[in-house]
Amino acid sequence: METPSTRQPRPAIAPVVWDIILNAAVPIILYKLSKRFVSPSELTALIIATLFPLAKSIFTLARRKQLDPIAVLVLLGIVTSGVALLLGGSPRLLLLRESLFTGALGLACFFSLLLSRPMMFYFGRYFNANDPQQLARFDASWQIPYVRFAHRLITIVWGCVYVGELLVRVILIYKTSTAVVLFVSPILLGALTIATIIWTFSYAHRIRERAIALSRAASA
Numbered sequence: 001m002e003t004p005s006t007r008q009p010r011p012a013i014a015p016v017v018w019d020i021i022l023n024a025a026v027p028i029i030l031y032k033l034s035k036r037f038v039s040p041s042e043l044t045a046l047i048i049a050t051l052f053p054l055a056k057s058i059f060t061l062a063r064r065k066q067l068d069p070i071a072v073l074v075l076l077g078i079v080t081s082g083v084a085l086l087l088g089g090s091p092r093l094l095l096l097r098e099s100l101f102t103g104a105l106g107l108a109c110f111f112s113l114l115l116s117r118p119m120m121f122y123f124g125r126y127f128n129a130n131d132p133q134q135l136a137r138f139d140a141s142w143q144i145p146y147v148r149f150a151h152r153l154i155t156i157v158w159g160c161v162y163v164g165e166l167l168v169r170v171i172l173i174y175k176t177s178t179a180v181v182l183f184v185s186p187i188l189l190g191a192l193t194i195a196t197i198i199w200t201f202s203y204a205h206r207i208r209e210r211a212i213a214l215s216r217a218a219s220a
Helices: 013-038 042-049 051-064 069-087 091-112 119-128 132-143 145-175 178-219
Strands: none
Touching: 013 042, 013 051, 042 051, 091 119, 091 145, 091 178, 119 132, 119 145, 132 145, 145 178
């Protein structure tokens, strides 16, 4: 007989990682092709790179009636790079521009705690609610106090990770060489992101198991 646990398996990390890779790889390819075949202009290449995340966000909004958060983040990251480029091309600013976005994302996480629902609630809904019934069930879970706490805690953790990454990047830029920054920064950002994704799924799984246990106890 199927148990509630088997009916609600742990969300797979692979689809999320694939979504991140897709949203990151296609804009980079468009950027490189633009630089080679369209124009050497950095700004033109960044504008062309926005086409995929913009189109993917529109498609997801039309199909699922909600935004694709990963595509939106990639789009905002490219826009942030464009703004940094317009502000000037100093080596330090160019090294910092990726973390300007992650730092802004971290601050946005903290700001969202002041709103009715924090940012990571919407990320969780995007990856866990694939039909109207699941969407309604996910929204209804917000009425449970420990679920609200969990979404806020996850949002705080992501905010700390990305603001912390910005601070470490600033220290590296001003205390080490450009070569060290170029080598360490992608590894640092990637490792922090993957580790936080794994922790988020693990913690969310424990919350779901607790909800199942309480539901079974109430119906016993």
